[in-house]
Amino acid sequence: MADTTIPEPIPINLVVNGERRALEIVPWTTLLDALRDRLELTGTKKGCDHGQCGACTVLVDGRRVNSCLTLAVMKDGAEITTIEGLARDGTLHPLQQAFIDHDAFQCGYCTPGQICSAAGLLAEGRARDADEIRELMSGNLCRCGAYPNIVAAIEQAMSRS
Amino acid sequence: MNNFDYSRASDVADAIRLLTADPGAKLIAGGTNLIDLMKENVERPSRLIDISRLPLRAIEETAGGGLRIGALVPNSDLAYHPFIEQRYPLLASAILAGASAQLRNMASVGGNLMQRTRCAYFYDTTTPCSKRSPGTGCSAMDGLNRNHAILGTSQFCIATNPSDMSVALAALGALVHIAGPSGQRSIALTDFHRLPGDKPHLDTNLGSGEIITAIELPPQTFVRNYSYLKIRDRLSYAFALVSVAAALELEGNAISEARLALGGVAHKPWRSLEAEAALRGKAATPDHFGHAADLLLQGATAGSHNGFKIELARRAIVRTLMQAASATPQSQAHKKIA
Numbered sequence A: 001m002a003d004t005t006i007p008e009p010i011p012i013n014l015v016v017n018g019e020r021r022a023l024e025i026v027p028w029t030t031l032l033d034a035l036r037d038r039l040e041l042t043g044t045k046k047g048c049d050h051g052q053c054g055a056c057t058v059l060v061d062g063r064r065v066n067s068c069l070t071l072a073v074m075k076d077g078a079e080i081t082t083i084e085g086l087a088r089d090g091t092l093h094p095l096q097q098a099f100i101d102h103d104a105f106q107c108g109y110c111t112p113g114q115i116c117s118a119a120g121l122l123a124e125g126r127a128r129d130a131d132e133i134r135e136l137m138s139g140n141l142c143r144c145g146a147y148p149n150i151v152a153a154i155e156q157a158m159s160r161s
Numbered sequence B: 001m002n003n004f005d006y007s008r009a010s011d012v013a014d015a016i017r018l019l020t021a022d023p024g025a026k027l028i029a030g031g032t033n034l035i036d037l038m039k040e041n042v043e044r045p046s047r048l049i050d051i052s053r054l055p056l057r058a059i060e061e062t063a064g065g066g067l068r069i070g071a072l073v074p075n076s077d078l079a080y081h082p083f084i085e086q087r088y089p090l091l092a093s094a095i096l097a098g099a100s101a102q103l104r105n106m107a108s109v110g111g112n113l114m115q116r117t118r119c120a121y122f123y124d125t126t127t128p129c130s131k132r133s134p135g136t137g138c139s140a141m142d143g144l145n146r147n148h149a150i151l152g153t154s155q156f157c158i159a160t161n162p163s164d165m166s167v168a169l170a171a172l173g174a175l176v177h178i179a180g181p182s183g184q185r186s187i188a189l190t191d192f193h194r195l196p197g198d199k200p201h202l203d204t205n206l207g208s209g210e211i212i213t214a215i216e217l218p219p220q221t222f223v224r225n226y227s228y229l230k231i232r233d234r235l236s237y238a239f240a241l242v243s244v245a246a247a248l249e250l251e252g253n254a255i256s257e258a259r260l261a262l263g264g265v266a267h268k269p270w271r272s273l274e275a276e277a278a279l280r281g282k283a284a285t286p287d288h289f290g291h292a293a294d295l296l297l298q299g300a301t302a303g304s305h306n307g308f309k310i311e312l313a314r315r316a317i318v319r320t321l322m323q324a325a326s327a328t329p330q331s332q333a334h335k336k337i338a
């Protein structure tokens, strides 16, 4: 039965980067696909699609999560912040500025996830030094190996927040 | 991922009713294991029952001096809760050794207990696997079994349970509270997960139509002499090859109470009352720890690629007990070898 029935799309509301977005969505749509394919917010990246790389990290109600392992229907009513929503009135978020200051990327594919994850990390307030930043950022892989600069960028943003 | 119907449970009774009404339905909480397996077509539920909004998020003190933790408490909230940090630091440490910060924000206590094995053949639907498709055989037996079990295996399955949290819960003597079509029951965490035997498709003793509502920790906390050591291929964000949860009560250098459980070595968290009993009344020395390790590892058998795990486990047990005895628990962040 599972593959022959096509359930009706389900109406949901998301507040994405401060803007209310109404969607009709089939239940097997991940939040990642909803953001990229339905809302055309392609800043959030799909790396592994299995929770193993962190490229898809966004903030849901202020907490960092892997959007590839989140069903959009389950987040009906939630506030989502993606990389597109971090800058305010044309001013970069301190983490975005710090990533530029420290050249904390090469190809940039992991960067939106790194920055959203770091925003979650700062909000959690659990990291006090570089070792703890490394441990609590371990859910974000960087195939270009920009790790030392990523840690330096987060330390800068942490010291100024 | 297959197409499926979606229902949001309004309360626990509704979740049980929905589960009972559709044998192909599955509960979903954080989704971090189930959605992953659905993307691989390992799980193909006809319906997902969303329990993430049920009021199972409380962490409350029990009349007996223990703690009752709702099944939907996120792993990160649990690890960082003051009651857990201060009274059950072994549990906090084990949870923080697992997955990543993002995944811990999503993962629920109930889902963590129910997470399935990471055996690569279980994930690969083109290969025989009796856990995934009962009766088809075990590809790991003569295949890549470096990460597989050394204890409690059967000729039908040598998979391990990947949970870190469960290892600490086993050591601490936690209870699992369950609700189902015929009412409520509680079972010890050490009886919750099964050995594979001839039914490797059953990971746990949770019955059909049943839902985990909470876990309960007994009053005894082990606030000083504890450690959770996780040995893995990279320092973070990797499953255990071997992990050890150890907790001691010491009077001077004499052990009055000992708890010891292993992860990554069996189909369930591996605890031996005999090994713990052998430590009681003894001095906290490497020799006594080595003896306890031998008792805990009694009957360990190696497959073609995982023989190293037996000696690794023995050394890890001794080291973890030394860390516990000297009150220098393994640091997840600094990876200090104490």
Ligand SMILES: Cc1cc2nc3c(=O)[nH]c(=O)nc-3n(C[C@H](O)[C@H](O)[C@H](O)COP(=O)(O)OP(=O)(O)OC[C@H]3O[C@@H](n4cnc5c(N)ncnc54)[C@H](O)[C@@H]3O)c2cc1C
Residues within 6 Å of the ligand: A050, A051, A052, B026, B027, B028, B029, B030, B031, B032, B033, B034, B035, B036, B071, B097, B098, B099, B100, B103, B106, B107, B108, B109, B110, B111, B112, B113, B114, B115, B162, B163, B164, B165, B210, B211, B212, B213, B237, B238, B239, B240
């Ligand atoms: C890349 C990656 C790395 C990981 N690393 C680790 C690690 O190192 N250590 C570790 O321990 N874990 C690790 N995990 C696993 C993670 O801890 C689990 O996926 C998580 O705990 C599952 O919880 P959930 O709420 O997301 O479960 P879900 O995915 O929602 O559910 C999992 C299963 O539990 C069932 N279920 C959920 N809630 C209940 C309930 N209340 N009653 C009955 N059944 C229920 C569901 O039906 C489903 O079958 C990792 C996961 C990923 C993706």
Ligand code: SF4
Residues within 6 Å of the ligand: B117, B119, B120, B121, B122, B128, B129, B130, B131, B132, B137, B138, B139, B140, B141, B156, B157, B158, B159, B200
């Ligand atoms: S070890 Fe268990 S899960 Fe892995 S292939 Fe064998 S039967 Fe399947």
Ligand code: FES
Residues within 6 Å of the ligand: A045, A046, A047, A048, A049, A050, A051, A052, A053, A054, A055, A056, A057, A066, A067, A068, A069
């Ligand atoms: S795309 Fe989500 S973790 Fe890799």
Ligand code: FES
Residues within 6 Å of the ligand: A104, A105, A106, A107, A108, A109, A110, A111, A141, A142, A143, A144, A145, A146
């Ligand atoms: S900058 Fe290329 S993956 Fe990180």
